[in-house]
Amino acid sequence: MTTPNPLLSTPEHFISSQNGKLITTSMAIAEAFTKEHKDILRKIESLDIPIDFSSAHFYAHDQIITVGGGAKRKSKIFRITKDGFMLLVMGFTGKKAMAVKIAYINAFNMMAKELARQQSQADQVKQKQLQEISSRAAKEHELFRAAPAYRLEARDYVCEVLEDCRAFAVEHGISMADWEPVDRDKAASGILADMLHGIRAELTFNSMTLEPQFKILPPGAMYIMPTDPDCMMAIADRVVSKEVLAAMLQAGIARLAAGAKA
Known part of the structure; x- marks a missing residue:
């Protein structure tokens, strides 16, 4: 052998x-x-x-x-x-x-x-692991988009913007009759989609304790200051067409003119 x-x-x-x-x-x-x-x-x-x-x-x-x-x-x-x-x-x-x-x-x-x-x-x-990671990431992506907490927060944000616009219009005597409001749910979905591509955050500090406060902002978000007409006009310009905005301004001017004649 x-x-x-x-x-x-x-x-x-x-x-x-x-x-x-x-x-x-x-x-x-x-x-x-x-x-x-x-x-x-x-x-x-x-x-x-x-x-x-x-x-x-x-x-x-x-x-x-x-x-x-x-x-x-x-x-x-x-x-x-x-x-x-x-x-x-x-x-x-x-x-x-x-x-x-x-x-x-x-x-x-x-x-x-x-x-x-x-x-x-x-x-x-390794390739299988990468595919599994990619698959999990895709699922988490979809879960994030559908997460009620995020969607409700985004919808509340949209509602706050619209309410501030409405308050500005009422304060300045601008008619809202011809203003077709934004679909809040679609706007909230848009904000969530933007957040997935580039999340922005606002970091502030409590004036007394200097405790940091962190807030997620959608890309392109702007600060709303109801006391600043330019800021509110910029918001209005984003949510209504130029034609409707012009009509709102004309109605306001007409009302002011009628008040002056009286």
Whole structure:
């Protein structure tokens, strides 16, 4: 019965992934080729290669290893890329060494496929998570638009604006007979839609305690000051047509003129 090559049956024992790059170690190479680790270190340190290649494919670090009798000591270990491995073992000769080199290269290829599979699986999971987040966000978006509390607050805001306009008209003797009031529910929906695209907020402070007070405002909102005719005229200009506004002004002027004649 043929014993399976451990390089092919358990490639992860000899090769691992670090920061998305496949690497082996000088210890693993010594085990695979049944050599002393010190001989592999000597071979690495004798390589006459440019410093830029060496630094890119051979990484030295100290590691605690177990030696004879269970004793432990510190030893230099090299982490080595596939290119570094192929350069290192190029001079290993013999039928057995050739078989190990081929098995090692196949193990690198197997691990590369496994790494690609895991990355693809991770990408699919991430894509699914993003789709779920997007779906939840869309649902929350719709819930926000339909939330009674927000809709009622927006509708109250519209009603306040219309009431201030009405009060201004009454105070100044302007007839409201030809003024078709705004659909309050549609206006509230419009305000909510605007809020979803760009929320504005008003931050004020209590004059006595300096306690912050936060209020959400719809985009384009303007302050209403009933005592300021220009402000109220600007509001009226937004909620009624120019023709109706002109008629309202003419009615007011006519009433003032009639009062002056009396």
